[in-house]
Amino acid sequence: MREVTIVGIGQIPVSEYWTRSLRHMAHDALMAAWQDSGVEEVDTLYVGNALADELSDQKQLGALVADFIGQRGIAAARVEAGDASGALALHQAYLAVASGMYDTALVVGVEQMSAALPVEVISATARFLDQEYEATMGATLNSIFALMMRRYMYEYKVPRDAFFAFPSTAHQNAVNNPNAMFRKAIKESTYKRIAMISEPLNMFDVAPICDGAAAVMLCATDKLPVLRHDGPPPVRIAASTVATDAVAVHDRQDPLFLEAAFISSQLAYRQATLNQTDIQLFELHDSSSIMAALSLEACGLAPRGEGARAAAEGLIALDGPAPISTMGGLKARGNPAGATGIYQVVEIAQQLREETGANHISGAQAGLAQSIGGTGATAVTHILTQL
Amino acid sequence: MHIAQNWRLKAQRYRLVGEVCEHCGAKIFPPRDICPNCSHSAKESFEFSGRGEVYSFSALSETAEKFQRFRPYTMALVKLEEGPLVTAQLTDVEPDKVKIGMPVEMVTRRLMEEGNEGIILYGYKFRPMLDKVA
Numbered sequence: 001m002r003e004v005t006i007v008g009i010g011q012i013p014v015s016e017y018w019t020r021s022l023r024h025m026a027h028d029a030l031m032a033a034w035q036d037s038g039v040e041e042v043d044t045l046y047v048g049n050a051l052a053d054e055l056s057d058q059k060q061l062g063a064l065v066a067d068f069i070g071q072r073g074i075a076a077a078r079v080e081a082g083d084a085s086g087a088l089a090l091h092q093a094y095l096a097v098a099s100g101m102y103d104t105a106l107v108v109g110v111e112q113m114s115a116a117l118p119v120e121v122i123s124a125t126a127r128f129l130d131q132e133y134e135a136t137m138g139a140t141l142n143s144i145f146a147l148m149m150r151r152y153m154y155e156y157k158v159p160r161d162a163f164f165a166f167p168s169t170a171h172q173n174a175v176n177n178p179n180a181m182f183r184k185a186i187k188e189s190t191y192k193r194i195a196m197i198s199e200p201l202n203m204f205d206v207a208p209i210c211d212g213a214a215a216v217m218l219c220a221t222d223k224l225p226v227l228r229h230d231g232p233p234p235v236r237i238a239a240s241t242v243a244t245d246a247v248a249v250h251d252r253q254d255p256l257f258l259e260a261a262f263i264s265s266q267l268a269y270r271q272a273t274l275n276q277t278d279i280q281l282f283e284l285h286d287s288s289s290i291m292a293a294l295s296l297e298a299c300g301l302a303p304r305g306e307g308a309r310a311a312a313e314g315l316i317a318l319d320g321p322a323p324i325s326t327m328g329g330l331k332a333r334g335n336p337a338g339a340t341g342i343y344q345v346v347e348i349a350q351q352l353r354e355e356t357g358a359n360h361i362s363g364a365q366a367g368l369a370q371s372i373g374g375t376g377a378t379a380v381t382h383i384l385t386q387l
Numbered sequence: 388m389h390i391a392q393n394w395r396l397k398a399q400r401y402r403l404v405g406e407v408c409e410h411c412g413a414k415i416f417p418p419r420d421i422c423p424n425c426s427h428s429a430k431e432s433f434e435f436s437g438r439g440e441v442y443s444f445s446a447l448s449e450t451a452e453k454f455q456r457f458r459p460y461t462m463a464l465v466k467l468e469e470g471p472l473v474t475a476q477l478t479d480v481e482p483d484k485v486k487i488g489m490p491v492e493m494v495t496r497r498l499m500e501e502g503n504e505g506i507i508l509y510g511y512k513f514r515p516m517l518d519k520v521a
Contacts, residue, residue: 118449119451120452122452123451123452123453126451132392132417133473134474135451136393136498137462137475137498137510138450138451138460138462138498138499139462140449140450140451142447142449143447144474146445146447146462147443147444147464150443150487151442151443154443196448197447197448197449198448199447199482201445246423248474249464249472249474250471250472250474251472253423255443255464255472
Protein backbone atom coordinates (compact mmCIF):
# COMPACT_ATOMS: atom_id res chain seq x y z
CA MET A 1 0.00 0.00 0.00
CA ARG A 2 1.28 3.44 -0.95
CA GLU A 3 0.88 6.63 1.04
CA VAL A 4 -1.80 8.98 -0.30
CA THR A 5 -2.04 12.78 -0.05
CA ILE A 6 -4.76 15.33 -0.59
CA VAL A 7 -3.32 17.84 -3.05
CA GLY A 8 -6.40 19.90 -3.84
CA ILE A 9 -9.64 20.92 -2.10
CA GLY A 10 -12.83 22.60 -3.32
CA GLN A 11 -16.26 23.44 -1.97
CA ILE A 12 -19.31 25.51 -2.75
CA PRO A 13 -21.22 27.29 0.02
CA VAL A 14 -23.82 25.04 1.65
CA SER A 15 -27.12 26.64 0.74
CA GLU A 16 -30.33 26.10 -1.21
CA TYR A 17 -29.49 25.90 -4.92
CA TRP A 18 -32.58 26.50 -7.01
CA THR A 19 -30.80 27.13 -10.31
CA ARG A 20 -28.00 24.52 -10.10
CA SER A 21 -28.60 20.76 -10.29
CA LEU A 22 -26.50 17.88 -8.92
CA ARG A 23 -24.17 17.80 -11.90
CA HIS A 24 -23.53 21.56 -11.77
CA MET A 25 -22.82 21.56 -8.04
CA ALA A 26 -20.48 18.55 -8.40
CA HIS A 27 -18.74 20.29 -11.29
CA ASP A 28 -18.13 23.50 -9.33
CA ALA A 29 -16.58 21.71 -6.34
CA LEU A 30 -14.52 19.31 -8.49
CA MET A 31 -13.11 22.04 -10.73
CA ALA A 32 -12.13 24.08 -7.67
CA ALA A 33 -10.32 21.06 -6.18
CA TRP A 34 -8.66 20.22 -9.47
CA GLN A 35 -7.49 23.78 -10.04
CA ASP A 36 -6.19 23.94 -6.47
CA SER A 37 -4.26 20.68 -6.85
CA GLY A 38 -1.58 21.51 -9.38
CA VAL A 39 -2.13 18.07 -10.90
CA GLU A 40 -2.98 17.83 -14.60
CA GLU A 41 -4.44 14.36 -15.16
CA VAL A 42 -7.13 12.55 -13.21
CA ASP A 43 -7.29 8.73 -13.37
CA THR A 44 -10.58 7.97 -11.62
CA LEU A 45 -13.61 9.66 -10.00
CA TYR A 46 -15.66 8.71 -6.94
CA VAL A 47 -19.00 10.37 -6.20
CA GLY A 48 -20.50 10.24 -2.71
CA ASN A 49 -24.25 10.77 -2.75
CA ALA A 50 -27.13 9.50 -0.63
CA LEU A 51 -30.41 10.72 -2.08
CA ALA A 52 -30.19 11.25 -5.87
CA ASP A 53 -32.48 8.24 -6.52
CA GLU A 54 -35.30 9.56 -4.34
CA LEU A 55 -34.93 13.32 -4.77
CA SER A 56 -33.52 13.75 -8.30
CA ASP A 57 -34.63 10.52 -10.04
CA GLN A 58 -31.02 9.90 -11.03
CA LYS A 59 -28.72 6.88 -10.86
CA GLN A 60 -25.26 6.31 -12.45
CA LEU A 61 -23.88 9.48 -10.90
CA GLY A 62 -20.30 8.27 -11.49
CA ALA A 63 -20.72 8.39 -15.26
CA LEU A 64 -22.94 11.47 -15.20
CA VAL A 65 -20.44 13.58 -13.27
CA ALA A 66 -17.36 12.21 -15.08
CA ASP A 67 -18.92 13.23 -18.39
CA PHE A 68 -20.02 16.62 -17.07
CA ILE A 69 -16.49 17.58 -15.98
CA GLY A 70 -15.13 16.67 -19.44
CA GLN A 71 -13.71 13.30 -18.40
CA ARG A 72 -15.96 10.96 -20.39
CA GLY A 73 -14.20 7.59 -20.48
CA ILE A 74 -12.53 7.45 -17.05
CA ALA A 75 -13.40 4.91 -14.37
CA ALA A 76 -16.06 6.34 -12.05
CA ALA A 77 -18.37 5.11 -9.31
CA ARG A 78 -21.07 6.40 -6.99
CA VAL A 79 -20.83 5.33 -3.35
CA GLU A 80 -23.75 5.25 -0.89
CA ALA A 81 -23.88 4.85 2.89
CA GLY A 82 -26.51 7.35 4.02
CA ASP A 83 -24.93 10.57 5.22
CA ALA A 84 -21.54 8.81 5.36
CA SER A 85 -21.59 8.48 1.54
CA GLY A 86 -18.99 11.18 0.91
CA ALA A 87 -16.54 9.83 3.48
CA LEU A 88 -17.00 6.27 2.20
CA ALA A 89 -16.36 7.52 -1.36
CA LEU A 90 -13.10 9.05 -0.10
CA HIS A 91 -12.16 5.73 1.54
CA GLN A 92 -12.76 3.91 -1.76
CA ALA A 93 -10.68 6.47 -3.67
CA TYR A 94 -7.96 6.20 -1.04
CA LEU A 95 -7.86 2.40 -1.54
CA ALA A 96 -7.76 2.86 -5.32
CA VAL A 97 -4.68 5.13 -5.12
CA ALA A 98 -2.99 3.31 -2.22
CA SER A 99 -3.29 0.02 -4.09
CA GLY A 100 -1.23 1.34 -7.00
CA MET A 101 -4.05 0.95 -9.50
CA TYR A 102 -4.41 4.73 -9.97
CA ASP A 103 -2.03 7.62 -9.28
CA THR A 104 -4.65 10.36 -8.98
CA ALA A 105 -8.32 10.37 -8.02
CA LEU A 106 -10.99 13.01 -7.70
CA VAL A 107 -13.65 12.57 -5.01
CA VAL A 108 -16.80 14.65 -4.74
CA GLY A 109 -19.62 14.53 -2.22
CA VAL A 110 -22.76 16.09 -3.62
CA GLU A 111 -26.35 16.36 -2.45
CA GLN A 112 -29.42 18.29 -3.48
CA MET A 113 -32.29 18.19 -0.99
CA SER A 114 -33.92 21.62 -0.96
CA ALA A 115 -35.90 21.24 -4.19
CA ALA A 116 -37.99 18.48 -2.60
CA LEU A 117 -40.73 19.07 -0.05
CA PRO A 118 -39.62 18.55 3.57
CA VAL A 119 -41.94 15.52 3.84
CA GLU A 120 -40.20 13.96 0.82
CA VAL A 121 -36.81 14.50 2.44
CA ILE A 122 -38.06 12.96 5.69
CA SER A 123 -39.37 9.93 3.73
CA ALA A 124 -36.07 9.61 1.84
CA THR A 125 -33.81 9.88 4.90
CA ALA A 126 -36.02 7.35 6.74
CA ARG A 127 -34.35 4.90 4.32
CA PHE A 128 -31.12 5.34 6.29
CA LEU A 129 -32.97 3.26 8.93
CA ASP A 130 -33.96 -0.43 8.89
CA GLN A 131 -36.97 -0.24 6.55
CA GLU A 132 -38.72 -3.42 7.74
CA TYR A 133 -38.39 -2.88 11.48
CA GLU A 134 -37.94 0.87 12.03
CA ALA A 135 -39.25 3.03 9.18
CA THR A 136 -42.34 0.88 8.52
CA MET A 137 -43.30 1.29 12.17
CA GLY A 138 -43.49 5.06 11.59
CA ALA A 139 -39.98 6.00 12.67
CA THR A 140 -38.09 8.87 11.07
CA LEU A 141 -34.37 9.55 11.40
CA ASN A 142 -35.02 12.35 13.90
CA SER A 143 -37.40 10.20 15.95
CA ILE A 144 -34.69 7.56 16.42
CA PHE A 145 -32.25 10.29 17.51
CA ALA A 146 -34.94 11.41 19.96
CA LEU A 147 -35.33 7.89 21.38
CA MET A 148 -31.56 7.71 21.92
CA MET A 149 -31.49 11.19 23.47
CA ARG A 150 -34.35 10.52 25.93
CA ARG A 151 -32.76 7.26 27.10
CA TYR A 152 -29.36 8.99 27.39
CA MET A 153 -30.85 11.75 29.56
CA TYR A 154 -32.57 9.12 31.73
CA GLU A 155 -29.67 6.72 32.09
CA TYR A 156 -26.92 9.29 32.68
CA LYS A 157 -29.11 11.91 34.43
CA VAL A 158 -28.20 14.59 31.89
CA PRO A 159 -30.41 17.70 31.71
CA ARG A 160 -31.73 18.62 28.25
CA ASP A 161 -30.02 22.01 28.35
CA ALA A 162 -26.55 20.39 28.53
CA PHE A 163 -26.98 19.60 24.82
CA PHE A 164 -27.09 23.34 23.97
CA ALA A 165 -23.28 23.31 23.84
CA PHE A 166 -23.37 21.48 20.49
CA PRO A 167 -25.56 23.82 18.38
CA SER A 168 -24.12 26.81 20.24
CA THR A 169 -20.50 25.92 19.38
CA ALA A 170 -21.41 24.99 15.81
CA HIS A 171 -23.25 28.26 15.13
CA GLN A 172 -20.54 30.33 16.80
CA ASN A 173 -17.85 28.72 14.63
CA ALA A 174 -19.90 29.05 11.43
CA VAL A 175 -19.92 32.85 11.73
CA ASN A 176 -16.40 32.91 10.25
CA ASN A 177 -17.02 30.29 7.54
CA PRO A 178 -18.14 31.82 4.22
CA ASN A 179 -19.24 28.33 3.09
CA ALA A 180 -21.57 27.73 6.04
CA MET A 181 -25.36 27.81 5.81
CA PHE A 182 -26.08 29.47 9.18
CA ARG A 183 -23.57 32.19 10.02
CA LYS A 184 -25.26 33.44 13.16
CA ALA A 185 -24.76 32.62 16.83
CA ILE A 186 -27.78 31.31 18.77
CA LYS A 187 -28.95 32.18 22.27
CA GLU A 188 -29.66 29.72 25.04
CA SER A 189 -33.01 31.39 25.70
CA THR A 190 -34.03 30.66 22.08
CA TYR A 191 -32.82 27.07 22.36
CA LYS A 192 -35.03 26.58 25.41
CA ARG A 193 -38.22 27.73 23.71
CA ILE A 194 -37.79 26.61 20.08
CA ALA A 195 -40.31 24.08 18.71
CA MET A 196 -39.86 20.36 19.30
CA ILE A 197 -39.39 18.12 16.25
CA SER A 198 -39.50 14.84 18.10
CA GLU A 199 -39.36 15.19 21.89
CA PRO A 200 -36.85 15.81 23.46
CA LEU A 201 -35.15 16.82 20.18
CA ASN A 202 -35.84 20.40 19.08
CA MET A 203 -35.18 22.33 15.87
CA PHE A 204 -31.77 23.53 17.08
CA ASP A 205 -30.69 19.97 17.87
CA VAL A 206 -30.74 18.84 14.25
CA ALA A 207 -28.80 19.77 11.12
CA PRO A 208 -30.75 21.50 8.34
CA ILE A 209 -32.01 20.24 4.98
CA CYS A 210 -29.65 21.83 2.43
CA ASP A 211 -27.63 21.46 -0.78
CA GLY A 212 -23.89 21.30 -1.22
CA ALA A 213 -20.84 19.82 -2.91
CA ALA A 214 -17.25 19.46 -1.76
CA ALA A 215 -14.31 17.77 -3.47
CA VAL A 216 -10.71 16.66 -3.03
CA MET A 217 -7.96 15.57 -5.40
CA LEU A 218 -5.84 12.63 -4.21
CA CYS A 219 -2.35 11.80 -5.41
CA ALA A 220 0.05 8.98 -4.54
CA THR A 221 2.75 10.57 -2.38
CA ASP A 222 5.55 8.84 -4.30
CA LYS A 223 4.28 10.41 -7.56
CA LEU A 224 4.12 13.96 -6.25
CA PRO A 225 7.48 15.02 -7.74
CA VAL A 226 6.44 13.73 -11.18
CA LEU A 227 2.76 14.69 -11.30
CA ARG A 228 2.75 18.00 -9.44
CA HIS A 229 4.97 21.03 -9.84
CA ASP A 230 3.22 23.64 -7.74
CA GLY A 231 0.19 24.14 -5.52
CA PRO A 232 -0.62 24.42 -1.81
CA PRO A 233 1.04 22.18 0.82
CA PRO A 234 -0.14 18.57 0.43
CA VAL A 235 -1.96 16.95 3.34
CA ARG A 236 -1.26 13.31 4.20
CA ILE A 237 -4.10 10.81 4.70
CA ALA A 238 -2.58 9.14 7.76
CA ALA A 239 -5.62 6.88 8.28
CA SER A 240 -8.76 5.90 6.38
CA THR A 241 -10.94 3.34 8.14
CA VAL A 242 -14.49 1.99 8.02
CA ALA A 243 -16.56 -0.01 10.50
CA THR A 244 -20.19 -1.11 10.66
CA ASP A 245 -22.90 -1.82 13.23
CA ALA A 246 -26.51 -3.03 13.12
CA VAL A 247 -28.61 -0.62 11.05
CA ALA A 248 -31.45 -0.69 13.60
CA VAL A 249 -30.66 0.87 16.98
CA HIS A 250 -32.82 -1.81 18.68
CA ASP A 251 -30.46 -4.50 17.32
CA ARG A 252 -27.32 -3.00 18.89
CA GLN A 253 -25.44 -4.36 21.86
CA ASP A 254 -25.85 -1.00 23.60
CA PRO A 255 -28.25 1.50 21.98
CA LEU A 256 -26.31 4.35 23.60
CA PHE A 257 -22.88 3.39 22.26
CA LEU A 258 -21.77 3.97 18.66
CA GLU A 259 -19.78 0.77 18.22
CA ALA A 260 -18.93 1.43 14.55
CA ALA A 261 -17.65 4.91 15.40
CA PHE A 262 -15.60 3.41 18.24
CA ILE A 263 -14.07 0.68 16.07
CA SER A 264 -13.29 2.95 13.12
CA SER A 265 -11.68 5.59 15.37
CA GLN A 266 -9.58 2.96 17.17
CA LEU A 267 -8.44 1.54 13.81
CA ALA A 268 -7.64 5.06 12.64
CA TYR A 269 -5.54 5.94 15.72
CA ARG A 270 -3.64 2.70 15.17
CA GLN A 271 -3.14 3.22 11.43
CA ALA A 272 -1.88 6.77 11.99
CA THR A 273 0.12 5.71 15.09
CA LEU A 274 -1.35 8.70 16.93
CA ASN A 275 -3.24 9.11 20.20
CA GLN A 276 -6.20 11.42 20.69
CA THR A 277 -3.81 13.84 22.42
CA ASP A 278 -1.67 14.07 19.26
CA ILE A 279 -4.69 15.36 17.31
CA GLN A 280 -5.67 19.01 17.62
CA LEU A 281 -9.15 19.05 16.04
CA PHE A 282 -12.05 16.70 15.39
CA GLU A 283 -14.81 17.08 12.82
CA LEU A 284 -17.47 14.73 14.21
CA HIS A 285 -20.93 13.77 12.96
CA ASP A 286 -23.16 16.28 14.76
CA SER A 287 -26.24 15.49 12.65
CA SER A 288 -28.09 15.87 15.96
CA SER A 289 -26.94 16.94 19.41
CA ILE A 290 -27.19 13.37 20.72
CA MET A 291 -25.06 12.04 17.83
CA ALA A 292 -22.42 14.66 18.68
CA ALA A 293 -22.38 13.55 22.33
CA LEU A 294 -22.20 9.85 21.42
CA SER A 295 -19.45 10.55 18.84
CA LEU A 296 -17.29 12.27 21.45
CA GLU A 297 -17.64 9.18 23.64
CA ALA A 298 -17.02 6.73 20.78
CA CYS A 299 -13.83 8.54 19.76
CA GLY A 300 -12.50 8.39 23.32
CA LEU A 301 -12.78 12.15 23.89
CA ALA A 302 -15.25 11.85 26.78
CA PRO A 303 -16.23 8.99 29.10
CA ARG A 304 -19.56 7.22 28.43
CA GLY A 305 -22.47 9.36 29.52
CA GLU A 306 -20.27 12.44 29.90
CA GLY A 307 -20.17 13.74 26.28
CA ALA A 308 -22.88 16.38 26.66
CA ARG A 309 -21.71 17.55 30.10
CA ALA A 310 -18.07 17.74 28.95
CA ALA A 311 -19.15 19.75 25.91
CA ALA A 312 -21.06 22.16 28.14
CA GLU A 313 -17.90 22.58 30.23
CA GLY A 314 -15.79 23.68 27.25
CA LEU A 315 -14.30 20.44 25.88
CA ILE A 316 -15.34 21.18 22.29
CA ALA A 317 -14.64 24.94 22.08
CA LEU A 318 -12.06 26.24 19.58
CA ASP A 319 -9.64 26.76 22.48
CA GLY A 320 -10.74 23.60 24.32
CA PRO A 321 -8.87 20.28 24.47
CA ALA A 322 -10.98 18.66 21.71
CA PRO A 323 -12.38 21.30 19.33
CA ILE A 324 -15.18 19.96 17.09
CA SER A 325 -17.27 21.56 14.32
CA THR A 326 -14.50 24.14 13.89
CA MET A 327 -16.12 25.57 10.75
CA GLY A 328 -19.72 25.05 11.87
CA GLY A 329 -20.09 21.27 11.72
CA LEU A 330 -23.17 19.56 10.33
CA LYS A 331 -25.42 21.74 12.46
CA ALA A 332 -24.39 25.15 11.15
CA ARG A 333 -22.21 24.61 8.06
CA GLY A 334 -25.01 22.23 7.06
CA ASN A 335 -25.48 18.50 6.47
CA PRO A 336 -25.98 17.99 2.74
CA ALA A 337 -26.07 14.22 3.43
CA GLY A 338 -23.73 12.57 0.91
CA ALA A 339 -21.54 15.69 0.63
CA THR A 340 -20.95 16.13 4.37
CA GLY A 341 -18.03 13.72 4.77
CA ILE A 342 -16.04 15.60 2.15
CA TYR A 343 -16.82 19.02 3.68
CA GLN A 344 -15.36 17.72 6.96
CA VAL A 345 -12.14 16.58 5.27
CA VAL A 346 -11.84 19.81 3.26
CA GLU A 347 -12.16 21.81 6.50
CA ILE A 348 -9.45 19.77 8.22
CA ALA A 349 -7.20 20.33 5.20
CA GLN A 350 -7.96 24.06 5.45
CA GLN A 351 -7.01 23.99 9.13
CA LEU A 352 -3.71 22.20 8.38
CA ARG A 353 -3.04 24.63 5.53
CA GLU A 354 -3.85 27.55 7.87
CA GLU A 355 -6.66 28.85 5.66
CA THR A 356 -9.32 29.09 8.36
CA GLY A 357 -8.80 32.69 9.49
CA ALA A 358 -10.13 33.48 12.96
CA ASN A 359 -11.12 29.82 13.48
CA HIS A 360 -7.61 28.47 13.01
CA ILE A 361 -6.61 25.97 15.67
CA SER A 362 -3.13 27.11 16.58
CA GLY A 363 -0.50 24.42 16.19
CA ALA A 364 -2.85 22.15 14.22
CA GLN A 365 -0.74 19.34 12.80
CA ALA A 366 -3.29 16.54 12.75
CA GLY A 367 -7.09 16.45 12.46
CA LEU A 368 -9.68 13.69 12.59
CA ALA A 369 -12.87 13.60 10.52
CA GLN A 370 -15.55 11.06 11.33
CA SER A 371 -18.68 10.61 9.23
CA ILE A 372 -21.60 8.41 10.27
CA GLY A 373 -24.41 6.92 8.19
CA GLY A 374 -27.85 7.52 9.73
CA THR A 375 -27.93 6.55 13.40
CA GLY A 376 -24.53 4.82 13.43
CA ALA A 377 -24.53 1.80 11.09
CA THR A 378 -21.58 2.96 8.97
CA ALA A 379 -18.72 4.96 10.44
CA VAL A 380 -15.81 6.28 8.39
CA THR A 381 -12.82 7.90 10.06
CA HIS A 382 -10.00 9.83 8.40
CA ILE A 383 -6.95 11.30 10.09
CA LEU A 384 -5.10 13.97 8.14
CA THR A 385 -1.64 15.27 8.99
CA GLN A 386 0.78 17.79 7.56
CA LEU A 387 3.13 16.13 5.08
CA MET B 388 -42.42 -1.33 0.55
CA HIS B 389 -44.23 -3.61 -1.90
CA ILE B 390 -47.03 -6.01 -1.00
CA ALA B 391 -44.79 -9.09 -1.04
CA GLN B 392 -42.22 -7.40 1.22
CA ASN B 393 -44.90 -6.83 3.83
CA TRP B 394 -46.60 -10.22 3.31
CA ARG B 395 -43.32 -12.02 4.02
CA LEU B 396 -43.26 -10.36 7.45
CA LYS B 397 -46.80 -11.27 8.52
CA ALA B 398 -45.68 -13.62 11.32
CA GLN B 399 -43.52 -10.88 12.79
CA ARG B 400 -46.05 -8.07 12.32
CA TYR B 401 -49.09 -9.97 13.66
CA ARG B 402 -47.60 -12.38 16.22
CA LEU B 403 -44.07 -11.17 17.09
CA VAL B 404 -42.52 -14.41 15.84
CA GLY B 405 -38.76 -14.34 16.33
CA GLU B 406 -36.23 -17.04 17.04
CA VAL B 407 -34.59 -18.84 19.91
CA CYS B 408 -30.94 -19.81 19.65
CA GLU B 409 -30.46 -23.60 20.06
CA HIS B 410 -26.92 -22.99 21.32
CA CYS B 411 -27.17 -20.26 23.96
CA GLY B 412 -30.94 -19.94 24.44
CA ALA B 413 -31.04 -16.23 23.50
CA LYS B 414 -34.46 -15.00 22.32
CA ILE B 415 -34.13 -13.06 19.09
CA PHE B 416 -36.39 -10.43 17.53
CA PRO B 417 -36.47 -9.53 14.69
CA PRO B 418 -35.43 -12.98 13.39
CA ARG B 419 -31.95 -12.88 11.86
CA ASP B 420 -30.88 -16.54 11.44
CA ILE B 421 -27.52 -15.98 13.16
CA CYS B 422 -27.57 -15.44 16.92
CA PRO B 423 -26.27 -11.94 17.80
CA ASN B 424 -25.21 -13.30 21.19
CA CYS B 425 -23.09 -16.36 20.22
CA SER B 426 -22.89 -16.15 16.38
CA HIS B 427 -24.26 -19.68 15.94
CA SER B 428 -27.04 -20.50 13.51
CA ALA B 429 -30.45 -19.76 15.11
CA LYS B 430 -33.47 -20.85 13.10
CA GLU B 431 -35.95 -22.21 15.64
CA SER B 432 -39.11 -20.07 15.73
CA PHE B 433 -40.15 -18.46 18.99
CA GLU B 434 -43.34 -16.49 19.58
CA PHE B 435 -42.86 -13.61 22.02
CA SER B 436 -45.40 -12.91 24.76
CA GLY B 437 -45.84 -9.31 23.61
CA ARG B 438 -45.25 -8.02 27.13
CA GLY B 439 -42.53 -5.55 27.96
CA GLU B 440 -41.75 -2.06 29.19
CA VAL B 441 -41.03 1.32 27.66
CA TYR B 442 -37.26 1.78 27.22
CA SER B 443 -37.54 5.18 25.52
CA PHE B 444 -40.25 7.22 23.75
CA SER B 445 -40.78 10.32 21.62
CA ALA B 446 -43.92 12.15 20.50
CA LEU B 447 -43.37 13.34 16.96
CA SER B 448 -45.08 15.67 14.56
CA GLU B 449 -42.75 15.36 11.55
CA THR B 450 -43.42 12.09 9.76
CA ALA B 451 -42.76 10.35 6.44
CA GLU B 452 -45.38 10.68 3.71
CA LYS B 453 -47.26 7.44 4.44
CA PHE B 454 -47.72 8.37 8.09
CA GLN B 455 -48.88 11.98 7.59
CA ARG B 456 -52.56 11.35 8.32
CA PHE B 457 -51.74 9.51 11.56
CA ARG B 458 -49.90 12.48 13.13
CA PRO B 459 -49.15 13.06 15.91
CA TYR B 460 -48.06 9.73 17.36
CA THR B 461 -45.55 8.38 19.85
CA MET B 462 -42.61 6.21 18.82
CA ALA B 463 -40.98 3.98 21.40
CA LEU B 464 -38.27 1.47 22.03
CA VAL B 465 -39.92 -1.35 23.97
CA LYS B 466 -37.87 -3.82 26.01
CA LEU B 467 -39.64 -7.18 25.64
CA GLU B 468 -39.72 -9.30 28.80
CA GLU B 469 -37.75 -12.01 26.97
CA GLY B 470 -34.90 -9.55 26.30
CA PRO B 471 -34.89 -7.89 22.86
CA LEU B 472 -35.69 -4.25 22.12
CA VAL B 473 -38.24 -3.41 19.40
CA THR B 474 -39.06 -0.12 17.70
CA ALA B 475 -42.83 0.45 17.63
CA GLN B 476 -45.56 3.01 18.22
CA LEU B 477 -47.40 3.39 21.48
CA THR B 478 -51.18 3.54 21.31
CA ASP B 479 -54.18 4.13 23.60
CA VAL B 480 -52.14 6.51 25.75
CA GLU B 481 -51.56 10.28 25.85
CA PRO B 482 -47.87 11.20 25.29
CA ASP B 483 -47.66 13.08 28.60
CA LYS B 484 -48.72 9.92 30.49
CA VAL B 485 -45.86 7.80 29.10
CA LYS B 486 -42.87 7.04 31.32
CA ILE B 487 -39.70 5.01 30.89
CA GLY B 488 -40.32 1.65 32.59
CA MET B 489 -44.08 1.71 31.99
CA PRO B 490 -45.43 -1.85 31.42
CA VAL B 491 -46.87 -2.30 27.92
CA GLU B 492 -48.38 -5.08 25.82
CA MET B 493 -48.58 -5.71 22.10
CA VAL B 494 -51.76 -5.07 20.11
CA THR B 495 -52.42 -5.29 16.37
CA ARG B 496 -53.31 -1.94 14.82
CA ARG B 497 -53.32 -0.13 11.51
CA LEU B 498 -49.79 1.20 10.84
CA MET B 499 -50.33 3.21 7.66
CA GLU B 500 -52.15 3.56 4.36
CA GLU B 501 -50.49 4.01 0.98
CA GLY B 502 -52.92 6.48 -0.61
CA ASN B 503 -56.34 5.53 -1.98
CA GLU B 504 -55.17 2.55 -4.02
CA GLY B 505 -52.21 1.23 -2.03
CA ILE B 506 -52.10 -1.23 0.81
CA ILE B 507 -53.39 -0.70 4.34
CA LEU B 508 -50.73 -2.08 6.61
CA TYR B 509 -51.42 -3.65 10.00
CA GLY B 510 -48.87 -4.61 12.59
CA TYR B 511 -47.78 -4.40 16.20
CA LYS B 512 -48.10 -1.38 18.46
CA PHE B 513 -47.88 -1.34 22.25
CA ARG B 514 -50.42 -0.05 24.78
CA PRO B 515 -50.26 0.29 28.58
CA MET B 516 -50.66 -3.20 30.05
CA LEU B 517 -54.35 -3.49 30.88
CA ASP B 518 -54.06 -5.42 34.17
CA LYS B 519 -51.53 -2.83 35.42
CA VAL B 520 -53.75 0.17 34.64
CA ALA B 521 -55.62 1.34 37.73
